[in-house]
Amino acid sequence: MASDRPWQWCELELLLGISAEAFQLEKAVCSHGLFMMAPNYWDPLSNTLTRPLRLPFSDHRSSSGSVIVTISQPSHRPSSLTLRVHGTCSVSPQQQHALLAQVSRMLRLSETEEKAVREFRNMHNYGDDDQNKSFTGRVFRSPTLFEDMVKCILLCNCQWSRTLSMAQALCELQLELQNVSSFSSSQKVENENFIPRTPATKESRKKHRSRTSGLSSKGKLLKKKLELEAEGNLQEDHVLATSLNSNLPPIDTDENLCQHCKACENSKELSADDESFCGFSNGRGYFAMGGIGNFPSPEELASLDESFLAKRCKLGYRAGRIVKLARAIIEGRIQLGLFEELSKDASLLSYNQLAGHLKEIEGFGPFTRSNVLMCMGYYHVIPTDSETIRHLKQVHSRKSTTQTVQRDVEEIYGKYEPYQFLAYWSEIWDFYGRRFGKMNEMSCSDYKLITASNMKNKGGGERKRKQAS
Structure with missing residues (x-):
């Protein structure tokens, strides 16, 4: 890397x-709408995925920090993926394991998932000449089950454009919550510039109390910080410049832990022409300049007031469901580790157990449950909504209704058991490709164009989106 670059990084x-x-x-990556949702950033020019991932602290503390990671598949080494970890020149073995596990989950690189992909491709008569297909049997998902569960809630009862906006708002909020951690430590000299030196008037304190009376302590801190920013008392440039590193774990200094390290210093600019970033300049700018953080953790969301979250991220009724889910997880009433363990064999018995557990969680109706279970590796149930009805009408000439759609999908895709969803999604994704072009070549600014109105046949009507949960 050129010596005038300020960013350190290492590769795994x-x-x-x-x-x-x-x-x-x-x-x-570009095999499901989840890849379009923040904080994922796909760069179609360099074929790289960039997003924050969480790391455990190397000294075994309970909390964790985030680092931005770029994932690529080198043309000269197609049998491996390269993970470029930004902001550090080394990561510990424990941290390496955490990063690789998250990437493996997103891309479904386990033996069980590989077996499903292979069997589906054989069943669906994929051959060597099908490499140009947009969907090849591998469905992208999130690095954690919690993120998948929340995003499946965001899919319900709204247009795709709003789903994208809600996911982005949650990641913007997470960045603010990181800054609150620094803001709340105002007694430290290095954070002194986050606090106005003149005290607020009694009137402003009174207004502040009335506006934040319904918020938790972290919510109040965030509210106060946002107010100070609006008044010009916070230096936003400094906030953005430090936010990406404000919650980073301590990094081990043994450079032998990295397979490749480079560092640079004393530059304030990013160059899109610098090949050492392997296309990351756009991705890094997306996070550093766009106010996007990681996807919030259960701990971060559980501390917030439901009404504040609903208003801040425009989540509506979903805010209450998300906060209750987060609180149940940190209190141990919902054990995601147990869910993940049950899903490893993808058997019908474990499916029924997991479906039963999910059914007890508020907001996880048939549509949401089916989507979550698909993310966990179960493909024999197709989540059905108005999009399914539209697809069956346009592609299979079925006059499906909300009462008959489940029966219709079973008749059409039953021959692909236990991979009915993969067969259905293959048709959906190919249809999207014909309408909008290759998904991996789309600009992120065009993701919101994938709406029901843009998928109508000429002269054809479109059913009103049905309520689903």
Whole structure:
């Protein structure tokens, strides 16, 4: 890297193993709408995925920090993926394991998932000449089950454009919550410039109390910080410049822990022409300049007031469901680790157990449950909504209704058991490709164009989106 670059980074290698032969990063990522949702950033020019990932602290403290990671598949080493970890020149073995595990989950690189992809492709008569297909049997998901669950809630009862906006708002909020941590430590000299030196008037304190009376302590801190920013008392440039590193874990200094390290200093500019960033300049700018943080953790969301979250991120009724889910997780009433363990074999018995657990959680109706279970590796149930009805009408000439759609999908896709969803989604994704072009080549500014109105046949009507949960 050029010596006038300020950013440190190191690279890790993830061997694809049995996945190497037919694996293509752009198709593994751009295979489901989840890849379009913040904080994921797909760069179509460099075929790289960039997003924050969480790391455990190297000294085994309970909390964690985030680092921005860029994932690429080098053309000269297609049997492996390269993870570029930004903001540090080394990561500990524990942190390496955490990063690789999150990436493996997103791209479904386990033996169980690989078996499902292979069996589906054989069942669906995929051959060597089908490499140009937009969907190849691997469905992108999030690095954590919690993020998948919340995003499945965001899919309900709204247009795709609003789903994208809500996900982005949650990631913007997470960045603010990181800054609150620094803001609340105002007694430290290095954070002194976050606090106005003149005390607020009694009147402003009274107004502040009335506006924040319904907020938790962290929510009140965030509210106060936002007010100070609006008054010009906070230096926003400094906030954005430090926010990406404000919650980073301590990094081990042994450079032998990295397979490749480079560092640079004394520059305030990013260059899109600098090949050492492998296309990351756009991705890094998306986070550093766009006010986007990581996806909020259960701990971060559980501390917030439901009404504040609903208003701040425009979540509506979903805010209450998300906060209750987060609180149940941190209180141990919902054990996501147990859910993940049950899903490893993807058996019908474990499916029924997981479906039963999810059914007890507020807001996880049939549509949301089916989507979450699909994210967990169960493909024999198709989540049905108005989009399913539209697809069956346009592609299969079925006059499906909300009462008959489940029966219709079973008749059409039953021959692909236990991979009915993969067969259905293959048709959906190919249809999107014909309407909007290849998903891996779309600009992120065009994601909101994927709406029901833009998928109508000429002269055809479109059913009103049905309520689902």
